[in-house]
Amino acid sequence: MALVTISGFPCAGKTRRAEQIRASLEQYLKDETYQGPISKVALLSDDILNLNRSVYDGERDPSHRPATIHSPTSSLLDSRSEKPARGALFTAMQRQMALDTILIVDALNYIKGFRYQMYCAAREMKLRICTIYVVATKEQCKNWNETRQDGRVYAPETYEEPSSMVRWDSPLFTILWDEDAPPMPQIWDAITKGNIKPPNSGTLSVVKAPTDALQALEQTTAAIVSAILADQTGLGAQLNLSISTLSATLKLCITLPARNITLSELQRLKRQFVTVHKKAITLGTTERGAVDWGDESIAGKFVTYLEEHMKS
Incomplete structure (x- = not known):
């Protein structure tokens, strides 16, 4: 139920820390006092994905150049191999994120835009997050990198x-x-007790209406209009309606004003109601929860709409 991002200079010791954290978290999960939803710890890294270190060769765009480990003397190198490598890491991360898993991502993660992308993916899954920054001096990292066997x-x-x-x-x-x-202890608290931030609206999937939603909207509202016009004997009181829709016969109850309702008034209110809901059908919606486009839901909403807008 959490994403742990390991970050640090090349050869700063990220993998050693990732292994330490994984081993410690597994011990926390085995503790009898823990009764939470997390059941496993997963580790994802460049080595697990067989990504060669050479994919990180080269610099970023010169207009967006952060501090370097040591000043390069060569011109900008081709980073085309790095983008698919990051894509492979991100895809694998998305596949392994789950509500019962602590996922540790051990990689350079040295671009803040990529860390933000990972952060958004975690928020969309409603996971807690934390970042581990493994620090060593640039000179130490350079020396360890050059002498590794x-x-x-x-x-x-x-x-x-x-x-x-x-x-x-x-x-x-x-x-x-x-x-x-x-x-x-602090990392464990962040993973198990930290705030779970809601997804950004921009990252939410747009919920599309079913293909017959517009037909159901038109037919159901038209049937209600016809039923009201056919029986206005209960003016000023509740009127029981029985209408046939695409999927069923519905029994409805509507309170009418104490006057005759004209066809033009009902048609005008019907057009307004259909126009508003047609936008949601066409464009989709990011509202919380599923939008119910069933005949019964449409009929209930339209009856409520009529009661609110028909003047006495």
């Missing part, structure tokens, strides 16, 4: 440091390279 060497790289002042990096936990262990 496993072949997983980074080229000179750019990096945008996380900041606790921005929402997509918060809460932010900074771990120095020489610390023995991460601050697990």
Whole structure:
């Protein structure tokens, strides 16, 4: 039920910290006192996805250039291989995010725009988030990178440091390279007790109406108009209506004003009601919950609309 983003300079020790955090979180989940919904911890990394370090070669766009680990002397390199690599990481992350899982993403995650994209995906899934910033000096990272023996060497790289002042990096936990262990109690609290922020409206999926929604809207409202015109004996009181729709025969009750209702008035109110709801059918909606386009729901809304707009 949480997304943990590991970030830091190349060779700062991110993978070691990710493994420490995973092992500690698994122990928390095994504790008998924990009765929450989280049941497992998953780890996702470049190595698991078989992404070579060379995909991060090169700099960002010169108009958007953060601080570098050490100043590159070459011209801008082609970053075409990096975009599909980030895409593969993001897709794998989306597949593994779940309400019963703590997902740790161990990668450079050095672009603030990409961290924001991950943050939005987590919000859409209603997950808690936290960022782990593994800190070592640039000189140490450079030395460790150049002397590593496993072949997983980074080229000179750019990096945008996380900041606790921005929402997509918060809460932010900074771990120095020489610390023995991460601050697990605070990380655990953030993962299990932190606020779950609602999704941004811009990231919500647009709910489309069924293909026969417009037909149901027109037929149901027309049937109600016809039924009211056919029986106005109960003026000023409740009128029981029986109408046939596309899917069923509905029994309705409407309170009419103490006067005769004309066809032109009912047709005008019908057009207004249909026009408003036709926009939702055409454009879709991001309202909370499912929008019910069934005949019974349409009939109930139209009856309420008529009662509110017919003047005595």
